[in-house]
Amino acid sequence: MNSKQLKYAEIFSFIAFVFFVVLIFYQQTNQRLQGELVEAKTKHKFPPNITIQNTGKYAFKLGQANLTPQLEQFIHDTVVPKIKERFKNYKVNIIEVIGHTDGVEFKGISNLDKRLNVVAGNENRRIGSLKAGSNTDLGLMRALAIIKALQKEEEMIQFFKEKGLGNKPMFRAYSAAQLYNTDGTIATSSAKENPSRRRIEIRFTYHEEN
Known part of the structure; x- marks a missing residue:
């Protein structure tokens, strides 16, 4: 070469x-x-939602947000284990609770502007002291009632301590009122009773620390 x-x-x-x-x-x-x-x-993959149908023994009384003993037991026996399972298998730290109603017109005098923050911020304040003036109020009150019940569950409090989330994760209460069907579509305007639309939806998200 x-x-x-x-x-x-x-x-x-x-x-x-x-x-x-x-x-x-x-x-x-x-x-x-x-x-x-x-x-x-x-x-960013979030777990499936948990839905509590407000029918039968788990139904709220008309126009109220107090939990029945059967619903409280259902939260303890079924909902809490499902929440723990979600936190074990997914990266989430926020629990959002959304109250849904049907389209039956609700008439009343609301005191939420005066009482909502007081009841939400004090675990000893009873949800029964709130008065709804609309389905929007009612959905929010029922979502808050579920949150207050979850916050008292010792099993879940201990679980979140072990997960490093403190005594409680971040809870957020919302109301969807009569706006959505169970499939997520916008409901038609109807004042007829529809128990299948009365539900509590629990979903999970994640908030990145700054």
Whole structure:
């Protein structure tokens, strides 16, 4: 091999080496990005909701938000274990509770503007001291009643302590009133009773610490 051929061979070897380095870098970068994508998908994958149908022995009394003894027992026996299972298997730290009603018109004089924060902020304040003036009020009161019941569950309090979430995770109460059907579509305007739409929905999200 003459000097010219040797020079070409060296150039070719250098180009092949650079190509190999670039290929390795590309593969490693692609693997890293794929891993980050999988992590992101897992991180933002939320567990299935828990729905409590407000019918039969679990139904609230008309226009009220007090829990029946049967509903309290159902929360203890069924809902709490399901919440613990969600927290074990998913990265979540917020429990959102949404109260849904049917479209039966509700008439009353609300005291939520004066009393809601007092009742929500003090575990000894009874939910029965709140008065609804609309289905929106009623849905919120019932969501708050579920939250207050969950906050008293010793088994769950201990579980969250072990998870490093303190005495309680972040709870948020919302009302959807009569707005949504069970499949999530907007309900038609109807004043007829529809017990299947009366429900409490519990869902889970995650709040990233700053």
